[in-house]
Amino acid sequence: MRLIKFLSIGLLVASLNVFASNYNILSGLKKSIISQDEKKNELNSDNLEKSWINSIKGSFSYSNSDAMSKNREETNTLSISINQPIFKSGGIYYAIKYANANRNFLRIITKNSEQTQIKTALLAILNIKKIDLQIQKQKLLIKNAKIDILRKKEQYKSGFLDSSYLNQAILSENSFQKGLIDMKSSKFDLIKTFKTYSDRDYKRVELPKFALLNESLFLKKSLAVLQKNSEIIKNNYLKKMTISSYLPTVSFTAGYYNIHDFGAKKYTAYGLNFTIPLFDLNRGRTIEIKKVEYLKSKLELQDTKRAEKENYDAVVNKIKLLKQKIAIAKSDMELYDSLLLSTEDSYKAGEKTIYDVDTLKNSKKTMSLDAKIFNIDIQASLLELYARMNGKI
Numbered sequence: 001m002r003l004i005k006f007l008s009i010g011l012l013v014a015s016l017n018v019f020a021s022n023y024n025i026l027s028g029l030k031k032s033i034i035s036q037d038e039k040k041n042e043l044n045s046d047n048l049e050k051s052w053i054n055s056i057k058g059s060f061s062y063s064n065s066d067a068m069s070k071n072r073e074e075t076n077t078l079s080i081s082i083n084q085p086i087f088k089s090g091g092i093y094y095a096i097k098y099a100n101a102n103r104n105f106l107r108i109i110t111k112n113s114e115q116t117q118i119k120t121a122l123l124a125i126l127n128i129k130k131i132d133l134q135i136q137k138q139k140l141l142i143k144n145a146k147i148d149i150l151r152k153k154e155q156y157k158s159g160f161l162d163s164s165y166l167n168q169a170i171l172s173e174n175s176f177q178k179g180l181i182d183m184k185s186s187k188f189d190l191i192k193t194f195k196t197y198s199d200r201d202y203k204r205v206e207l208p209k210f211a212l213l214n215e216s217l218f219l220k221k222s223l224a225v226l227q228k229n230s231e232i233i234k235n236n237y238l239k240k241m242t243i244s245s246y247l248p249t250v251s252f253t254a255g256y257y258n259i260h261d262f263g264a265k266k267y268t269a270y271g272l273n274f275t276i277p278l279f280d281l282n283r284g285r286t287i288e289i290k291k292v293e294y295l296k297s298k299l300e301l302q303d304t305k306r307a308e309k310e311n312y313d314a315v316v317n318k319i320k321l322l323k324q325k326i327a328i329a330k331s332d333m334e335l336y337d338s339l340l341l342s343t344e345d346s347y348k349a350g351e352k353t354i355y356d357v358d359t360l361k362n363s364k365k366t367m368s369l370d371a372k373i374f375n376i377d378i379q380a381s382l383l384e385l386y387a388r389m390n391g392k393i
Contacts, residue, residue: 025121026114027199034114041106049099052092056082074261081255083273089247090240098237105230111390112223117197119387123380124194125202130376131187137369138180140362145173147355210382212319215312221389222308228301235297239290246283248276308388315385322374322381329371336364 026034061077085092149169155161194202219225254270277283340360346352 025198025200025205026117027197030117030197034110034117037110037113038107041103041110045099045103045106048102049096051099052085052088052095054082054084056080076260078258079255081253083251083253085249085251087248087250089244089249091244091247091249094237094240094244098234098241101230101234101237105227105234108223108227108230108390112227115223115387115389115391119383121194121197122205122207123383124190124197125205125207126376126380126383128187128190128194128202129207130373130380131183131190133369133373133376135180135183135187137366137373138176138183140366140369142173142176142180144359144362145169145176147359149173151355207379210379210386212316212382215309218312218385218389219305219308221391222304223388223390224304224308225301226390228297228304232294232297232301235290235294239287239294242287242290246277246280246287248274250274311388312385315381318381319378322378326371326374329367329374333364333367333371336360336367340364 058080059078061075063075149166152161152166152169156163156166191202198205251273252270253273254268256268257266259265280286340357343352343356343360347354347357
């Protein structure tokens with residue numbers, strides 16, 4: 001059991017490291033935007049962490065009046081003062097903790113955005129590779145459709161078939177040709193999507209090889225779960241900050257004053273202020289709102305874990321079905337191998353035509369392409385899973 005767990009962790013680390021290296025798949029502009037978001041988040045968090053520190057205020061006033069006497073009196077007043085809370089019943093501590101919790105919360109949001117962009121770029125490449133295989137398959141189907149037209153044309157000329165069968169074969173080939181055009185158009189759109197996120201040549205990008213990891217590791221790394229956990233911590237400190245704002249506060253006050261009127265006066269003053277809110281009509285409701293937000297975030301965490309588990313299970317089930325399709329494709333290939341051998345022997349004996357041989361060869365190749373397409377679908381499903389996790393990006 002320990003060995004299985006160790007191997008699962010190894011696969012996860014290896015896959016995440018490969019995924020992490022694809023940070024460079026993003027264009028310089030996209031990376032710059034992410035970098036600016038990170039810088040903005042850090043600066044905002046630094047401001048929030050030090051928001052409890054009040055600013056030092058300076059003021060200067062000048063007045064000129066003759067209201068009290070016949071002579072004009074000039075007064076200049078310069079003052080520098082500070083009123084700094086040094087104790088807020090835990091409010092300062094909780095403010096710092098809240099700021100750091102909010103910092104972590106913002107980092108996860110930015111990471112999620114980054115992962116999504118990398119996933120979009122990588123998924124575009126996977127789908128390009130998939131559509132290239134589908135184009136190859138479509139060309140093989142067109143070849144078989146052309147062979148069918150030749151057969152039916154000969155049978156029509158020989159009087160064995162009426163024109164409706166030939167017409168149906170022509171329409172079928174026509175439909176395959178239109179489908180091929182649509183696929184080429186879809187490939188163009190996928191390349192455009194990739195170029196939206198990256199400056200690189202998609203043909204030279206080395207795609208990561210994802211392996212299925214166990215559920216517990218996925219939930220542990222899930223960005224959605226990590227974000228909700230972070231939000232719980234943030235809301236808890238916000239609740240405590242709110243409660244502390246209705247408790248006693250001790251502040252240090254100091255000031256320097258320079259007054260010029262009839263004479264010059266300079267002096268300093270300092271002291272301590274003790275304040276406590278006596279009555280606030282909304283106090284109870286305000287605190288209750290923060291408690292509700294905290295409890296709600298805990299419930300949302302459970303809901304998020306359940307949703308992420310469903311996402312994981314959906315991917316696992318999809319992969320199981322895709323593996324079944326791969327097994328069917330491989331079984332069909334073996335069947336075509338057997339049919340092809342007997343048909344080639346019959347062709348050499350003059351019992352079958354070259355059309356029969358070529359049709360079976362083309363059909364066998366389509367089965368091989370199907371298996372490759374399903375494998376790409378598996379990687380695309382795993383990519384969706386890994387993009388939801390916190391990697392070293």
